[in-house]
Amino acid sequence: MKTYTILVILACFGLFFNPVSAQTPYATLKKNVNVQAKDLYHELNATKDTLLLESNKKINYVYSINKSVKRELSYTVNANEFQVPLNSLSRGRHVFVVVQSPLRIVFVVNVLKDGLALVTTEEENLVATKND
Numbered sequence: 001m002k003t004y005t006i007l008v009i010l011a012c013f014g015l016f017f018n019p020v021s022a023q024t025p026y027a028t029l030k031k032n033v034n035v036q037a038k039d040l041y042h043e044l045n046a047t048k049d050t051l052l053l054e055s056n057k058k059i060n061y062v063y064s065i066n067k068s069v070k071r072e073l074s075y076t077v078n079a080n081e082f083q084v085p086l087n088s089l090s091r092g093r094h095v096f097v098v099v100q101s102p103l104r105i106v107f108v109v110n111v112l113k114d115g116l117a118l119v120t121t122e123e124e125n126l127v128a129t130k131n132d
Contacts, residue, residue: 024112024113025044025048025112026047026048026049026086026087026111026112026113027044027048027049027086027109027110027111027112028044028048028109028110028112029042029043029044029051029108029109029110030107030108030109030110032105032106034105036103036105037103037105039055039056039057039100040053040055040059040100040105041054041055042096042098042105042107044086044109045083048086049085049086049087050083050084050085050086051083051086051096051109052083053082053083053084053098054080054081055080055081055100056080057080057100058078058079058080058100059077059078059079059080059081059082059098059099059100060076060077060078060099060100060101061074061076061077061097061098061099062074062075062077062082062084062096062097062098062099063075063097064084064094064095064096064097064109065094065095065097066089066090066092066093066094067092067093067094072088072089072090072094073088073089084096086109086111089109089111090111090114091111091112091114092110092111093108093109093111094108094109094110095107095108096108096109
């Protein structure tokens with residue numbers, strides 16, 4: 001009986017201290033708190049896999065630069081609202097630049113998980129022939 005209670009207590013501690021990976025966020029956002037950037041609303045959605053951009057001024061262009069100083073995303077927007085999907089970004093730190101002429105608003109998004117891998121399949125062309 002004593003060994004069963006010890007096993008139950010150890011199992012409870014194991015379950016309590018086990019981190020749940022399904023609850024870890026996909027990305028984190030370090031916002032720009034500059035006074036000139038206050039007109040740009042930039043947040044992550046509830047699942048933290050999409051960047052939401054909104055402004056009362058027109059957003060002309062959005063691009064991101066990864067930790068290898070390469071552009072991974074580049075969008076011409078010309079609208080007041082835009083959503084940037086983060087699942088196409090590589091894991092790591094990404095500096096986002098939102099261009100609102102003449103302003104350039106810069107903030108950082110850290111992608112914590114790898115993006116979704118798209119699986120493509122090639123179709124074979126099947127030809128039916130008549131045998132006599």
